[in-house]
Amino acid sequence: MDKLLAILADIRPDVDFTAETKLVTEGILDSFDIVALVADLNAAFNIAIGLTDLVPENFDSAEAMDSLINRKLT
């Protein structure tokens, strides 16, 4: 989770990722951010987030992203 928050802070230092729960739905993260994020996550955790995973529910909060990563790791 800390590793994830570090990556997130690197991409968007202006957002408080621990508090927001509608990152995508409310347009805080745009598609450019998502692409950067997915590329970084894939590299950092050595996972493969696919195109079908790119739905708002998986990226709306740091928690959701964390659980996505965990699902991909197993």
Added chain:
Amino acid sequence: MSSKRWLICFTVILALILSTLAAYNLYADPFGVFGDPNFDWYAANMTNNPATAKIAYIDRHHTQYDSYIVGSSGTSYYPVEKLNEYTGANFFNLFSYGGDMYKTYLMAKYVIERYETKNLVVCLSISDAINYKSYGSTVTETLHKNITGEFPLSFYAKYLYANPKYARAKIDYKENYDRYLPLFFDVFDTSTGAYDDRVVNIEHIGSLEEYLEREKYSELKEENRRTYTPYLPRIDECVWRLADLKSMCEERDINFSVIFNPYHYSYCGQQDWNQIATFYRLIAGVCDFWDFMLSPASLEPRYFQDYLHIRTSLGAMALAKVYGAQDTYIPDDFGHFITAENVYDYTVSMPQRYADLLPEPGRSSQLEVILYHNIREGRASDNEISPDRFDEHIAALAAAGYNAVTLQDLLDFVERGAPLPDNPILITFDDGYESNYEYAYPILEKHGMRATIFVVGSGIGNADGDLAHFGWNEALEMSGSGVIEIGSHSYSMHLYPRPEEPGPETGRDGMGKYGAESEDEYIAALRADISAFNEAYSRNMGELPAALAFPYGVYTQLTEAILVEYGYKVTFTTMPGRNEILKGLPQTLYGLNRYTISGELTGDELIELLSTG
């Protein structure tokens, strides 16, 4: 409010409003799609949407027609009367707004498939290569359901629930504003399908400067010239539909002809000649056609109403060219018959032809008209001149190089393009005094000059002392000599003395209308007077009069329009001023200015007056 209650409320309100609206639209029928039983006013219906109203009209009256001319609004200017004269057929002008070949195609297809047709004339415009199916399906633009196959429910619903403004306007116009002449709400002539151009065809033309100064013709000014090149993306579709129409006509043995409209030079100058060449070559690949787009006539703004639309007179000249009419003026280099063989060379030459355009010399002429009344020894006033002074005037005119012309000369010039002599002058006399016969006739004959006398029909032959009028015998004698022509000064509408406050008791001011009189009453009075004059004139002179001088110079558009119906071709006012007349525009002979020549002027002073204007 709960949703259920809201829905009930809404349904009730909507039903009430919609049924009221439908009843209103059905009553007024502003587009004529329901048969217009209450007004039967297709001139207004066609103005609102010619495409629907004309089809509704033709569906009922198709037996009166056997030929159609189709196209965009530019098609209106080819007079149906001329087409009928040249072909012996009965044409209806089926044009509609928009310059859209698909619309034209559907309208034409409808009539030729449904009704017996002998001739189809298609008028092409540049807009036909710009718009294709570009019209909307709103009440003002849509085509009739009989053409499109639109579901009756959908089509009629559109008109039942049309904006109530159309119906309101129609009722209001009919009750309060409808006149004998067209106004902006009834610009169509129902029986021909063309624009009702009675008003435009009598309006004053004047000099070029004067013409262009008028607001409605200002876009023809050089300074308002546009430079944007229209893009012609629809050439293919346009020509494709033209080909369809041609083959449909061939199958049915219908005469098929195609005319390309004339344009003002500024619009020609906007064109990309490569696009025009493509357009022309494709058209010529389908059929031969007459092209009028570009010619020295394009340089004459007075042949145009705006840069896309011509005057009916120019349309008449185009038809004269197409049908090889003799005895009609056709401007130089106007009209080319384009075939698959010559189209290549023709289109290649177009840019050069545009660059080389020069105005046709002698197309217009100045014309002086002078006015005398009585001739009496020892008199010198605005209305009287002594015989010696008159002799001096005529001699001075001859010496100054003025050439007296006749009415026939003027008509030959405007209608057939026959040349006029230099410094043409028309000498006229009003009222028809005995003294004109006694003095003027021999003096004119002596100097080899001519004149026109406008007689008051009811006064002819009145032996009334000093102001005696000559009789029909003298009139016939003078006109037989070729020196004098006789015109009308009304039958009995020239009251003397002139009433200061015209009215039913005091009488009217010349041929004018007085305030309390209704338009219908005025027209009836006017018709009675004109008929009486024509009857007397033709009984005694053996032909119908062609010219009239308005008593006191009083007239309106309506007076002129009624005279035109009776075949009058030249009319005169008493406004001082020079005139400019134009070949091909017979209307330049309406409302001619005249200088009233005082008996106090010397011969030299007369020449001075004419030369300074």
Added chain:
Amino acid sequence: MLFASPGFLLFVVCVWLVHALTPRALRWIVLLAASAAFYAFCGFFAAVWLVFCTVITYAGALLLHKQEPGKKKKATLAVVLLMVFGLLSIFKFAGFAAQLLPSILGRFSGGLLLPLGISFYIFQSAGYLIDVYRGKHEPQRNIAKYALFVSFFPQIVQGPIGRYDSLSPQLLAGERPTADSYRNGIQLIMWGLFKKLILADRAAVLVSSVFSDPSAHGGVVSVAAAALYCVQLYCDFSGGIDITRGVAEGLGISLDQNFAQPFFAISVQDFWRRWHITLGSWMRDYVFYPLSLSQLFGRFGRSMRKVFGTRIGKLIPTLLASFIVFFVIGIWHGGSWKYIIFGFWNGMLITGAMLAKPLFEGARNALRIKEDGKLLYVIRLLRTLIIIGAGRILTRSDNVTGALIMFKKIFTSPKTSEVAAGAFTKLGLTNEDYIVMAAAFAVLIICDIMEERGLKARSFIERRHPALQVLLMVAAIAVLLYYGAFSRGYISAQFIYGAV
């Protein structure tokens, strides 16, 4: 059939009634029949392409579902997509090809007119196909049910582009619409009619008379025409979508929102998130993500990092992908140079904005302008409107030359004297039209501001006294009937032929 025509509205009422009276299990068949009827009204020829598209995507999805992931599956997808988009491009580009090769091809293509709604159902079915390929959901085995998804009549003309997983279940469920949904539906339809008939149709008169000859008008008139074109386009398109959504509401189906107050966008990127949302998200999910996350782009990005440094290097694959998206959106509008330039224009703006972001931030800090201050907001808003307006001049003009003339006029000859001399009264609109437009625009903006702040104009009205609501209803119907579509247009004949 036009959405804003009595014929269509009558049709909708009939469909609503039949739908409500039909047993639940059969309701989807009513929808399918209505869609078929709607398409039949619009011309038989157009239906051929719809059937073609439906059949091949239906079959393609079944085939894809059976295949194991691998090259073969990819090839199948590619072939089917090529077939449907090939169909689209035949219609879209025939004219363009004719422009480039004005010969035999040109004459042949003259007869091809774009079938109704073709691009919307093609996008919708292509999305479905890709989702099946990705294994997001099962393919639909019943071809009739699938056909309903492709051809659902309210959305076929202009979208919104639906997604199979959210739309199809609703279409097949046959929920009975509640009184609430009828009411919402009617209100949405009226709102859409308001935008189309009162605003868009009026603006269109002026817009078309100015754009048909840009050389004849001064800069002020040109700017006004461009601004009104933005209003026209928004009202026409979003009004149509409102009607679509309203009609669907009355059938118990809620469609995706397609607009989110685009005039309040603070950047070009933001604008495209608010404008034609379903096309934007389609492009994002099916073009942008796959491209920017592809191995090819990844490798390209890594090599670029060495050249341009980490920040820009990281951005490059995404920027390239978004450039491609705008290029595709550009040519999707139609085959013409102006649309290609339009695509580049937007792509460049967005790329430029991303690359220059640090510069802007530096400038802002230097000028001490607050990050979320009002001033900055207004500046951003205006800047975005101007940029979008400029792009609209390009797309509305006949061709690139026409647009250039207009830009030149705007910068070199504003001709304010022309305006004082009444230029605006000669463009087909009367003073009354201008007043009506201004009033309607004010209403529109107020509603959009409310939406933007999360308030609902409708619930605001619902809380008023019933009498007031009834009054409002009467007023709304009367306004629509009386001020809607009285576009007599400018008929010069009336000016010329009338007696004096």
